[in-house]
Amino acid sequence: MKIWSISNQKGGVGKTTSVVSLGGLLADQGHRVLLVDLDPHGSLTSYFGQDPDGLERSLYHLFFEQRWRNVDYIRDTLKPTSLPNVSMLPATTSLATLERQVSGQDGMGLVLARSLAQLWDDYDYALLDTPPILGVLLVNALAACQQLVIPTQTEHLALKGLERMVHTLKMVMKSQKRELPYTIVPTLFDRRTSASLTSLKEMRRTYQGALWDEAIPVDTRLRDASHEGIFPHQLDPNTRGVRAYRHLLAQLSGEKR
Amino acid sequence: MSGNTDVLMGYFDSLLTTVDEDPRKAIVSDLLAGAAAQAPEEEYKPVATDTIALGMRVIPLKPPLKVNAVAINRITALRLLHVVQTIPPSRLKLHVLSCCAGVLDV
Numbered sequence: 001m002k003i004w005s006i007s008n009q010k011g012g013v014g015k016t017t018s019v020v021s022l023g024g025l026l027a028d029q030g031h032r033v034l035l036v037d038l039d040p041h042g043s044l045t046s047y048f049g050q051d052p053d054g055l056e057r058s059l060y061h062l063f064f065e066q067r068w069r070n071v072d073y074i075r076d077t078l079k080p081t082s083l084p085n086v087s088m089l090p091a092t093t094s095l096a097t098l099e100r101q102v103s104g105q106d107g108m109g110l111v112l113a114r115s116l117a118q119l120w121d122d123y124d125y126a127l128l129d130t131p132p133i134l135g136v137l138l139v140n141a142l143a144a145c146q147q148l149v150i151p152t153q154t155e156h157l158a159l160k161g162l163e164r165m166v167h168t169l170k171m172v173m174k175s176q177k178r179e180l181p182y183t184i185v186p187t188l189f190d191r192r193t194s195a196s197l198t199s200l201k202e203m204r205r206t207y208q209g210a211l212w213d214e215a216i217p218v219d220t221r222l223r224d225a226s227h228e229g230i231f232p233h234q235l236d237p238n239t240r241g242v243r244a245y246r247h248l249l250a251q252l253s254g255e256k257r
Numbered sequence: 258m259s260g261n262t263d264v265l266m267g268y269f270d271s272l273l274t275t276v277d278e279d280p281r282k283a284i285v286s287d288l289l290a291g292a293a294a295q296a297p298e299e300e301y302k303p304v305a306t307d308t309i310a311l312g313m314r315v316i317p318l319k320p321p322l323k324v325n326a327v328a329i330n331r332i333t334a335l336r337l338l339h340v341v342q343t344i345p346p347s348r349l350k351l352h353v354l355s356c357c358a359g360v361l362d363v
């Protein structure tokens with residue numbers, strides 16, 4: 001199983017949209033995909049028609065009584081999506097209380113890694129959608145993944161968020177004594193606005209090696225897909241947004257380097 | 258900035274530390290660490306053996322529980338019999354077998 005975390009400590013930069021778009025395209029290539037919602041808001045969970053306030057089980061429950069050890073329990077917690085080869089580990093609102101409950105306990109940053117290890121042969125890819133806050137959930141995602149994707153909105157304020165995210169990543173790598181490759185992905189790009197152009201330039205200057213050399217454009221079809229609860233490529237396989245995500249996927253999966 | 262980084266590093270280190278997975282194992286290894294260092298108490302002396310050719314040694318541990326002591330002793334003896342099956346005939350094996358027989362009252 002390959003595990004990618006899609007994270008940024010800044011909100012509204014296109015994390016959930018990237019998880020859904022990339023996950024859908026991987027499934028379209030025939031891969032078995034698991035999407036994991038680590039956000040107490042449950043945007044990904046709601047995307048596929050589940051209610052984060054109403055579900056009986058979610059990622060939350062894996063943090064207690066060593067339930068991450070029980071593969072049947074984990075499998076029973078998964079929910080379907082609009083494609084048969086994509087499942088989702090949903091979030092519930094209760095995840096918001098996790099920080100208070102477990103963050104003092106050693107090893108609580110490794111629960112997701114261990115849960116995914118139980119599903120190792122069930123899926124080819126796991127994509128992790130994280131909340132825009134530094135906390136036990138984001139640490140779980142960073143500890144579990146082999147590659148980090150950092151969507152960054154092309155606007156000035158977003159650059160600060162990016163800086164914080166990279167700083168967090170470096171500390172987690174130090175704590176885990178390993179290197180974690182990361183790719184910065186400019187999102188919500190609108191070439192008609194000067195804010196988009198100047199912030200992209202600034203990103204190029206600061207993060208050269210780690211920056212994807214294209215950008216995800218603003219595309220309302222991506223929003224339409226989320227209203228329909230289907231993967232963007234199911235709505236329109238050739239819309240600009242989907243085409244851009246297809247290029248990004250080629251880069252991330254090493255087809256294009 | 259660096260004070261802040263220290264606080265965060267402590268947070269990450271704690272969350273990402275690997276803890277002993279089986280709490281029972283942790284109890285046993287704590288008991289062992291204590292017991293191996295000192296001479297056995299008088300009542301357990303007959304059971305203790307020194308390290309012999311097999312590289313094994315019997316170290317009596319005081320079980321942490323007192324409730325259901327008889328049942329626990331019997332279960333432990335049965336488990337021990339199971340383990341002792343796997344070692345070659347020796348003084349140690351005989352010794353363990355006779356201790357188990359005492360507990361199981363056969």
Ligand SMILES: Nc1ncnc2c1ncn2[C@@H]1O[C@H](COP(=O)(O)OP(=O)(O)OP(=O)(O)O)[C@@H](O)[C@H]1O
Nearest residue numbers: 011012013014015016017132188217218219220223
């Ligand atoms: N390329 C895009 N074009 C148009 N709209 C987009 C694009 N990417 C994301 N959006 C829209 O922007 C909003 C925020 O996107 P999204 O939910 O993916 O961000 P997020 O980083 O997951 O947010 P949060 O931090 O709140 O979880 C959503 O309404 C989404 O539909």
Ligand SMILES: [Mg+2]
Nearest residue numbers: 015016039043
């Ligand atoms: Mg989101």
